[in-house]
Amino acid sequence: MTPRSVLVSGAGVAGPTLAHWLARHGFRPTVVEKAQGLRSSGNPVDVRGPALPVAEAMGVLPQLRAAATSATAMRLLNATGREVARVRMSAGRGRTGHREVEVPRGDLAAVLHEAARDEAEFLFGDSITALRQDEHGVDVTFEQAAPRRFDFVIGADGLHSTVRHLAFGPERDFVRPTGILVATVPLGEPADHPHEVVVCNAPGRLVSVHPSRGEALAAFIFRRPDITAFDHRDTALHKRIVTASHAGLGWRVPHLLDRLQNTDDLYFDAVSIVDLPSWSRGRIALLGDAASCVSLLGDGSSLAIAGARALAAALAAHPTAPATALDRYEAAHRALVMPRQRGVRRSAALLVPATRLGLATRNLAARLLPAGP
Structure with a gap:
């Protein structure tokens, strides 16, 4: 019997993980990625909770620990650069046992791609332009491939999923911005404090x-509820928004904004919640941020890894009953995702307090904590 074929759009975190588990279950996976290759940059993310047993079963925990960041403390500064709190981060995480691992997102994607590349076909520099399905399969039109x-x-394929747009409808129907924007830029130099995250x-x-x-x-995370839509390809606009929103801050902020102005590697987007009544339509389904974006404090990658294994297992358990397989995957994984979605506003209040009182309260709490997350 010919192995069942699965096309996965996106070669970030969820896509290669899913490809690996699909191959293990006897499927024939193909991964299509619009970028020419893997992204080499990205903010550090945690592999923790439900993702840890998945990474262990894939045999990639040693590589993740080798790529782990070295931050052991977080230093909180006020707008002028004066230290107001110092929080010890979880000791030894990512080094021994099954503690969580913090790793740059680009390194995480590279490790997961390495685990899947001999088991799946990868099509870089291409994307899906049309989908037409019937009860037996899906006909796919590509930008480049036949x-x-x-x-x-x-x-x-992430928050701005092409598959979701083609199969479910326009982004505005499912994506709810939280009013928080985020930008990250690699500085091209070592940090002044190699074991500390410094937060102003x-x-x-x-x-x-x-x-x-x-x-x-460097990361810029800020509240701008007035910005509800923007061109995701307009890097010049993104730089203007970040620069205008951080005018007047002291510390190293003017220098970091100069770096942002001169970079070719800027990530910029709105922190958003994706909310769909169903994650599947027929033989087309969504995974990771495309289905249920919740990411603000690093949970997105861990949930994507756990969801990929759950989806592959469901398809393997019900190979001739697509609706049953996809419904069971969604029911099981929504139970993990929904509490994180409900906690986004609380996370935002901790990370970017909106008022002086909120900021003072957060800083006081940080000073009283024996160890941070």
């Missing part, structure tokens, strides 16, 4: 420098 037919198509806060604004792994990363 049209092909697959048994299933999975959208693991003002009401509604945060600027941080993370030592990452050798090359520091």
Whole structure:
């Protein structure tokens, strides 16, 4: 019997993980990625909770620990750069046992791609332009490759998912911005404090420098509820928004904004919640941020890894009953996702307090904590 074919859109975190588990279950996975290759940058994310047993079963925990960041503390500064609190981060995480691992997102994607590349076909520099399905499969039209037919198509292509747009409808129907924007830029140099994340806060604004792994990363996270839509391809606009929103902050912020102005590697987007009544339509389904974006404090990658294994297992358990397989995957994984979605506003209040009182309260709590997350 010919192995069932599955097209996965997106080669970030969820896509390669899903490809690996599909291959283990006897499927024939193909991963299509619009970028020419893997992204080399990205903010540090945690592999923790339900993702840890998945990474262990894939045999990639040693590689993740080798790529782990070295941050052991977080230093909180006020808008002028004066230290107001110092929080010890979880000791030894990512080094021994089954503790969580903090790793740059680009390194995480590279490790997961390495685990899947010999088991799946990867099509870089291409994207899906049309989907037409019937009860037996999905006909796919690509931007570059010749049209092909697959048994299933999975959208693991992020917040601005092409698969979701083609199969479910326009983004505005499902994506709810939280009023918080985020930008990250690699600094091209080591951090001044190689074992500390330094965070400068003002009401509604945060600027941080993370030592990452050798090359520091600057992040700008800020509240702008007035910005509800923007062109995701307009990098010049993104730079203007970040610069205007952080005017007047002290510390190293003017220098970091100069770096942002001169970078070719800027990530910018709105922190958003994706809310769909169903994650599947026929033989087309969604995974990771495409289905249920919740990411603000690093949970998104862990949930994507756990969801990928759950989806592959469901398809393997019900190979001739697509509706049953996809319904069971969604029911099981929604139970993990929904509490995180409900906690986004609380996370935002901790990370970027909107008022001076909120900021003072957060800083006081940080001073009283024996160890941070």
